[in-house]
Amino acid sequence: MVSSCSNLLSPIILHVLFNTVAADFRTILTQTVFNKLAPNATAPYTYAEFVNAVDNWNNNNTGYEIFSGGTEMEKRHELAAFFGNTLHESDAFRASREYFMCATTKYVDPDLYCKLSTAALSSHQYCSTNHQDPSLIGYEDGCNCETESGDSEGYVPANQLYFGRGAIQLSWNYNYIDASKALTGNTTTLCQEPDLVATDPAYAWGTALWFWTMNTGSVGKTCRDAVLTDGDFGGTVNTINGGVECPASVSYGPSLAQRLNYYCHAATELSIDTLLTFDDCSGMKDAFDDCVGDATCTECNVWTVTPSPSKAPVTSSPSTAAPVTPSPSKAPVTPSPSKAPVTSSPSTAAPPTNKPISAAPTRSGATGKYYPNWSSASGPHICLLDDGSQIIPDGAPLYTDKSTCCSLHYSWNLNQCNDIVTGPSNKYFPNWEGTPNVCLLDDGTLTLPSGAPLYVDISTCCSSHYSWNLNQCMGTVLGPSNEYFPNWSGAPDLCLQDDGSNSVPDAVPFYATLSSQHYSWKLNDCNGVVIPPSNLYFPDWVSNTGSCLKDDGMTEVPVTGEL
Secondary structure, three states: OOOOOOOEOOHHHHHHHHOOOOOOHHHHOOHHHHHHHOOOOOOOOOHHHHHHHHHHHHHHOOOOOOOOOOOHHHHHHHHHHHHHHHHHHOOOOOOOEOHHHHOEEEEEOOEEEEEOOHHHHOOOOOOOHHHHOOOOOOOOOOOOOOOOOOOOOOEEEHHHOOOOEOOOOEOOHHHHHHHHHHHHOOOHHHHHOOOHHHHOHHHHHHHHHHHHHHOOOOOOOOHHHHHHOOOEHHHHHHHHHHHHHOOEOOOOHHHHHHHHHHHHHHHHHOOOOEOOEOOOOOOHHHHHHHHHHOOOOHHHHHHOOEEOOOOOOOOOOOOOOOOOOOOOOOOOOOOOOOOOOOOOOOOOOOOEEOOEOOOOOOOOOOOOOEEEOOOOOOOOOOEEEOOOOOOOOOOOOOEOOHHHHHHHHOHHHHHHHOOOOOOOOOOEEEOOOOOOOOEEEOOOOOOOOOOOOOEOOHHHHHHHHOHHHHHHHHOOOOOOOOOEEEOOOOOOOOEEEOOOOOOOOOOOOOEOOOOOOOOHHHHHHHOOOOOOOOOOEEEOOOOOOOOEEEOOOOOOOOOOOOO
16 A cells, blocks of 8 residues: 555646657557566567557558557557456466467477367367358358367367467457458468467467457457447456456456456556546456455555546547447357356446556565466476565466465466475376486486476377487387488588488488488588589679679589579
8 A cells, every 4th residue: 555645646647748649659668668567478479579560450450550549648548458458368478378278288290289188178169160150140150160079198289279379368269260351361361270379479469459459249349449438447358258257256256356466567567547447347346356455466556545536537539430340249159158248237336546657566575475486487387475585576466375376377287386296106208307308207206397298108208299309218229220311410411321320410300211301402412413514504693793604514503593
């Protein structure tokens, strides 16, 4: 709780400062602010790619521009609401794929496979077959899909699944097809390769921008309109995930508190004048009061100085452009998607207001709560106790019990996070923490890497993770294979034969014949082919004399030189 107003600027002053000049969004959300909001962001989430995505979206979607137009304060409000939601959805820009559906992965020539849990295998898997028949009244088409059973271990190709990906965790086959239309002009791009949303920054950010400005969910209103028309943060949550958070069920209570904490953090760093209201998400005001009261939402403490107005002071007319075609409700009859909001009774209470123009409030003393260990990307991937001895990472939420923190952030590493000692499993795991690139036995003598999957037999582990190093992983000692491998250990740039006389580099691929895959630019040398002079002419690209020379055997023909 702030006890002094010496470091505060009143909403009136902020209104004068930020409602007169419509600054470019880059001057509001700088690289420094982005780093404060997401200090542990990983690929594909970078500030530069976010800026590129916004510019590309605004240049190609007249009437649906984001963070553009209106006053500077309106831009600050929209940025704060956008980042409050996307930070929550993406685990502070650390998760490009949904943990529940794709915590354990493997690559097979070179496709990504996700290992679905028993619960995921029996779920709807974000596949609504209702949306694959456009003749059904009220529904548009969706990407063709079916619930997957997986292989013997539950692995399913990632590009056959439409689970949450990207900054806003785009999910469901009907949202992927609409996002593909908006971003690429066709329906096939994201239907055929939905995992692009997890790997390509243009789609990781772009799908979030599309959802924010065009998708109306089941409430008939976009997130952008909820902010700029209604001045209401609750409306954005209702569009994104209202079915389970408006009001929040018991199991989703911590999730809503985390979302509020991220919003408060973004509001502070972006210097907005007052929090938006929570009216259009039933129960959100009570959730705000509860998480401030039990210190779960520490970033929100500074916003409890004075009461807020019933609506945020959004002064200018919001987006004036109406969609060319109405965005469908996109809520399948069965199964009910996680992102389909329910009708809620709006709360009449309003959130608190006021924000210091200086940095976020300084913590004093220990809270005795748990927070995810975001300070190190390499781990350990566990929740830590705030006992006053450690600095809590920026934006990290606090939880009253460790189990809730672990289940929300480290469900794939639950035993270690909860300090559960299960004893040796006598199963095999990939040696992710060093060399050699082999699978090891969990016999109690080795430390199991965080999140490493376990396999009953070594062959499955090796084929899943080290197919390129299978013999060494399996402990198989073989004689020369007489196959060919690229000479990655040094010059010359040739393929060599594994005839026992050459040292084979680690992790090198083998080929039955001399392959063009690695040295196509030097194919004749690699294949040992000696070609006589052609007596044809080629451009002098080496000396750049602007003339053509004759291939008479006296002059070397440049690589890829045309004859």
